[in-house]
Amino acid sequence: MDIPGNIIWVAILILLTAFFVATEFSIVKSRFSKINQLNDDGNKRAGYAKKVLEQPADYLAASQLGITLTSLGLGWLGGAKVEQMVRLLISDFSLEGTVRTVLSFLIAFLLVAFLHVVAGEFIPKVVADQKAESILLLFARPLIIFYVATYPFIWLMNRTSQWLIRLMGFQPTQKHEDALSEEEVRMIVEDSYRSGEINLAEMTYVNNIFEFDETLAREIMIPRNETVCFYKREKMDENLNIVLDEKFTRYPVADKDKDDIVGFINLKDIFTDQLKGRKPSSIGKFIRPIIHVPEATPIRRLLRRMQRERIHMAVVTDEYGGTAGIVTVEDILEEIVGDIRDEFDTEDHPKVKEIDESTVIVSPQLKLSYLSDLLGIQFPNNGVDTIGGWIYSQNPVVAEGETVEYAGHSFIIHEMDGYQMSQLKVEKQLEKDQIVI
Numbered sequence: 001m002d003i004p005g006n007i008i009w010v011a012i013l014i015l016l017t018a019f020f021v022a023t024e025f026s027i028v029k030s031r032f033s034k035i036n037q038l039n040d041d042g043n044k045r046a047g048y049a050k051k052v053l054e055q056p057a058d059y060l061a062a063s064q065l066g067i068t069l070t071s072l073g074l075g076w077l078g079g080a081k082v083e084q085m086v087r088l089l090i091s092d093f094s095l096e097g098t099v100r101t102v103l104s105f106l107i108a109f110l111l112v113a114f115l116h117v118v119a120g121e122f123i124p125k126v127v128a129d130q131k132a133e134s135i136l137l138l139f140a141r142p143l144i145i146f147y148v149a150t151y152p153f154i155w156l157m158n159r160t161s162q163w164l165i166r167l168m169g170f171q172p173t174q175k176h177e178d179a180l181s182e183e184e185v186r187m188i189v190e191d192s193y194r195s196g197e198i199n200l201a202e203m204t205y206v207n208n209i210f211e212f213d214e215t216l217a218r219e220i221m222i223p224r225n226e227t228v229c230f231y232k233r234e235k236m237d238e239n240l241n242i243v244l245d246e247k248f249t250r251y252p253v254a255d256k257d258k259d260d261i262v263g264f265i266n267l268k269d270i271f272t273d274q275l276k277g278r279k280p281s282s283i284g285k286f287i288r289p290i291i292h293v294p295e296a297t298p299i300r301r302l303l304r305r306m307q308r309e310r311i312h313m314a315v316v317t318d319e320y321g322g323t324a325g326i327v328t329v330e331d332i333l334e335e336i337v338g339d340i341r342d343e344f345d346t347e348d349h350p351k352v353k354e355i356d357e358s359t360v361i362v363s364p365q366l367k368l369s370y371l372s373d374l375l376g377i378q379f380p381n382n383g384v385d386t387i388g389g390w391i392y393s394q395n396p397v398v399a400e401g402e403t404v405e406y407a408g409h410s411f412i413i414h415e416m417d418g419y420q421m422s423q424l425k426v427e428k429q430l431e432k433d434q435i436v437i
Contacts, residue, residue, distance in 0.1 A: 025124070222331070293317070
């Protein structure tokens with residue numbers, strides 16, 4: 001008996017199975033964008049790989065056909081040859097003919113199954129999963145040759161399977177799916193952060209960009225009552241005195257009141273004029289046009305308009321046409337990169353300050369969505385965007401010490417600035433069986 005020859009035949013069938021399994025997984029796992037980039041860079045193998053990914057259904061069928069044929073061959077030819085070898089090896093034992101036949105068959109079956117699963121299935125799957133593009137680049141050309149050689153049979157299988165798939169109410173795969181949903185990208189970014197591939201700041205930026213697309217102007221605006229304006233009717237000196245306290249670069253300009261904002265002032269224009277020796281008595285000549293947008297305007301659209309018109313400030317109008325607030329380019333960018341503080345931002349008033357495990361101090365302007373994630377509770381959708389607005393909707397009586405109870409938390413008006421809330425204390429209520437020492 002030619003034992004080495006039998007071993008070679010079994011090894012060839014297992015290797016062929018591994019080849020088709022690896023190509024199947026590499027087709028599924030490979031990124032078309034990466035292969036396309038390699039092809040554009042002149043990689044010859046990438047051309048074959050790209051051709052495979054452009055017709056995934058056909059080449060997956062070729063891989064499946066190859067796996068089926070090699071598996072059948074391994075079970076039929078390989079099993080018989082291994083059984084012959086096993087029977088020869090146990091011939092020295094004093095066993096009855098029937099026992100020897102059954103035992104050699106079981107040993108051969110288990111051995112072939114073990115080799116097929118480990119070497120022919122498991123190992124190539126793991127390798128193709130981790131090195132999908134490399135495997136596809138290596139095996140795409142021989143797979144194409146096999147596909148061409150078996151095309152009639154593959155064509156018949158594809159047409160039959162597509163007819164059955166449509167009969168079941170599904171659509172057959174026509175192209176390689178390379179796009180990911182937003183949720184899938186978020187999960188990939190989070191997994192990359194946990195594995196140390198990216199840092200916390202990078203993960204935060206990506207998540208902020210997705211949220212940025214859904215944020216409205218009213219959610220980030222400086223409210224009307226906090227907006228500092230120049231007034232067109234006031235003299236130059238009276239307007240410039242405001243700069244001593246506020247130290248902003250740009251100021252909206254109101255005609256009669258804040259509902260009648262006619263433009264904005266950039267202090268560079270005034271100071272440049274003064275450096276040239278001029279002393280204008282009013283701000284009229286320095287007023288620049290300003291953008292007016294409704295409260296429900298997405299900030300992504302507002303940012304594009306600001307970039308296009310080169311205007312860095314916008315008035316947010318309410319449903320009655322009055323001024324609801326002001327939005328600047330800085331306010332929009334802070335939604336992605338976080339607070340941008342300059343040399344004049346000397347006072348530090350964080351929007352969230354942790355006191356202990358069950359108590360935080362928050363700004364009334366803090367977004368409900370952010371506080372919802374922080375506390376792990378869901379606020380009702382009643383048309384307000386900030387925790388301060390929600391407090392007003394729950395309790396019209398605004399006074400220091402007033403409390404709203406909701407979802408196991410106490411929301412306490414901690415500080416007032418005149419008639420306006422300046423700080424809120426949020427306390428998690430203790431369960432009845434908890435004891436505070």
